[in-house]
Amino acid sequence: MKAKSIKVDYLARVEGEGGLYVKVKGRQVVDVKLKIFEPPRFFEAFLRGRSFREAPDITARICGICPIAYQMSAAHAMENAFGVKVEGPLRALRRLIYCGEWIESHALHVYMLHAPDFLGYEDAIQMAKDHGDVVQQGLSLKKTGNELVTLVGGREIHPINVRVGGFYKVPSKGDLAPIAEKLKRARDAALETVRWTSKLPFPEFERDYMFVALRHPDEYPFNEGRIVSNKGLDIAIQDYERHFAEEHVQYSHALHSIVRGEGPYFVGPMARYSLNFDRLSPLAQEAAREAGLGPVCRNPFQSIVVRSVETLYACDEALRIIEEYAMPEAPAVEVQPRAGNGFGCTEAPRGALYHRYRLDDHGIILDAKIVPPTSQNQKTIEQDLWEFVPKHFDLPSDKLRWQCEQAIRNYDPCISCSTHFLKLKIERE
Amino acid sequence: MAKKQKPKLAVWKFASCDGCQLSLLDCEDQLLPLVGQIEIANFPEASRAVVKGPYDLSLVEGSISTPHDAERIHQVRRASKFLVAIGACATAGGIQALRNFVDVKDFVSIVYATPEYIDTLTKSTPIAEHVKVDFELRGCPINKEQLVEVIGAFLQGRKPNVRQHSVCIECKRRGNICVMVAHGTPCLGPATHTGCGAICPSYDRGCYGCYGPMESANAGGLSLVWEGLGANQSDLVQIYRTFNAYAEPFYTESRIHESKEH
Known part of the structure; x- marks a missing residue:
């Protein structure tokens, strides 16, 4: 029988370098490989010997799209090691800057990277020729997210104001007033985005995923909570490595993650949403229902709607934080290093981001482990393709290839993060 | 229809965090006006469309850290009229150049269970160590206003007005x-x-x-x-x-x- 392959040598509209290889024999898929060839940069190695104080700034450089996520996971892990708790307005400011990153990152993905797939455009710029107002709306939403990160963090990419214990300088209540006005407009735009994305054409595709995300007693999760799944997992962050394992496969520079004894799992907006719908603000819940989403979403193509709901939530939550904010007396909590292990897991725009450090009594890093969201999703992405391709065998090769790309972009994969990931090749036999 | 052709822009990625090329997409106010003046011909992070080279302006992000990339940068140079290295990775080797102070084998074995799957160079080096670079824009990350200035200067055929002091x-x-x-x-x-x-x-x-x-x-x-x-x-x-x-x-x-x- 003739061999056929679908091959995407360099996957576009993802962050970083990767490819996809799918091999088909007759009407059966025989191999799927998500290849990540982003050059390894060895962060976990050169973190050894560095001070705990440097970890937020150094690990931010793993990803230019979600530096806040790295800074937050690193800072929380260090504070965990030293027995420090950051509370009150400093804690609220951390949620606030994270809201900015979610808005910026989600708007980028929804409008610039993912929406063109649904409407048949190669990119957002071509889409802008026919849907100028839509792209403009996306850009302005993204801009507000970036402005919020810049206000609290100093700049949008690799912000400079986050430190273990809090910040270097905190804004006054008055400093936050102008961004609140912009966030109100962004909230309206995000509501429009939920409505607009809900009308996009979605392929019928659902799987019974194992969703994994943080869950907090009374908040939609950013920085704190227990790691839970829809299959009964409910653990403290520090027990992560007992329940999750990483594997090194030859065709990927990103380690593959599994739940020990169970297999692949799903992190990111759809997992977070499906495990925490009840923690969304009333406005976000109502918008999700209106968009036809139940409290659980299992169609990864609808992740674009979920991302929009989260963007709406982030605007809403940012406004709540600003309203209740009172400037703290000190920009940071005093931190005294001590020897031990520190664990941090926060919700990056793309899903759970785990950090673990072993430190000496001066706070020097002896050993580091970082598990980014995209490497956790690799196996699940591959499994989606194992199921998706056979249902769409009759499509012309070009169209099938594009739909496979779209199926990967459902995850907003950040390859730069995961190696610390896409070529697409489908081979038919 | 035979209007004057717009100059072609390409964006290339080597070892990096993506932050510097994201700076281009972060120019929310300038992005759509910019594409009126320049054709985004090869920018995989933003588009699946690839227009063939040669390119009038190439922005190169990232450092050279693998044998494959050491080859690829020469192809990029050959396809580019002007080549601008953007960001600390491209101009100085980036944070991944910390390997240049140690034996890289030790680094590989700390991160990867099967080191023989990893093909990496002993040093992470800036673009200018491999090919002629027409301009270097510094920063980790670059400043997006400076990036717009560099692209503008290129469009107008003048030297970028980027200050050099401390x-x-x-x-x-x-x-x-x-x-x-x-x-x-x-x-x-x-x-x-x-x-x-x-x-x-x-x-x-x-x-x-x-x-x-x-x-x-x-x-x-x-x-x-x-x-x-x-x-x-x-x-x-x-x-x-x-x-x-x-x-x-x-x-x-x-x-x-x-x-x-x-």
Whole structure:
């Protein structure tokens, strides 16, 4: 029988370098490989010997799209090691800057990277020729997210104001007033985005995923909570490595993650949403229902709607934080290093981001482990393709290839993060 | 229909975090007007469409750290009329150049269970070490306004107006109180290339050198000031050894203090 392959040598509209290889024999898929060839940069190695104080700034450089996520996971892990708790307005400011990153990152993905797939455009710029107002709306939403990160963090990419214990300088209540006005407009735009994305054409595709995300007693999760799944997992962050394992496969520079004894799992907006719908603000819940989403979403193509709901939530939550904010007396909590292990897991725009450090009594890093969201999703992405391709065998090769790309972009994969990931090749036999 | 052809822009990625090329998409107000003047011909992070080269302007992000990339950069050069290296990875090797101080095999085995699957070079090096670079834009990350200036200058056929002095001068212009003199906070501003907007001192923290050394930086003199403020040799090794560790004189200065540590 003739061999056929679908091959995407360099996957576009993802962050970083990767490819996809799918091999088909007759009407059966025989191999799927998500290849990540982003050059390894060895962060976990050169973190050894560095001070705990440097970890937020150094690990931010793993990803230019979600530096806040790295800074937050690193800072929380260090504070965990030293027995420090950051509370009150400093804690609220951390949620606030994270809201900015979610808005910026989600708007980028929804409008610039993912929406063109649904409407048949190669990119957002071509889409802008026919849907100028839509792209403009996306850009302005993204801009507000970036402005919020810049206000609290100093700049949008690799912000400079986050430190273990809090910040270097905190804004006054008055400093936050102008961004609140912009966030109100962004909230309206995000509501429009939920409505607009809900009308996009979605392929019928659902799987019974194992969703994994943080869950907090009374908040939609950013920085704190227990790691839970829809299959009964409910653990403290520090027990992560007992329940999750990483594997090194030859065709990927990103380690593959599994739940020990169970297999692949799903992190990111759809997992977070499906495990925490009840923690969304009333406005976000109502918008999700209106968009036809139940409290659980299992169609990864609808992740674009979920991302929009989260963007709406982030605007809403940012406004709540600003309203209740009172400037703290000190920009940071005093931190005294001590020897031990520190664990941090926060919700990056793309899903759970785990950090673990072993430190000496001066706070020097002896050993580091970082598990980014995209490497956790690799196996699940591959499994989606194992199921998706056979249902769409009759499509012309070009169209099938594009739909496979779209199926990967459902995850907003950040390859730069995961190696610390896409070529697409489908081979038919 | 035969209108004058727009210049073709390509964006290339090597070892990096994606932040510098994201800066282009972060130009929310300028992006759509820009594509009126320039054709985005090859920019995989933004588009699946690829227009064939040659390209009038190539922006190159990232450092050279694998045998494959050491080959690929020559192809990029051949396909590009002007080549601009953007960001600390492309201009100095980036944070991944910390491998240049150790045996890279040790790094591979710390991160990967099966080191033989990994094909990497012993050093992470800037683009200019491999091919001719027409302009270098510094920073980790680059400043997006400077990026727009560089693209604008290219469109108008002039030299980019990008200042070369230290962060100190920018900091004074902002009217900041000197964090080093007034608060005793160690600051790399006197030796660091301008462009960031002196953000760190504006947020009550010392500069940590993410724009790399300015030309003719007096790192030795600055180290003495730091020592006066209580920095020990290992602090000095670390402060020069971050995102521009492989750029002179930061490279040599960290080596000097490393030898004094022992």
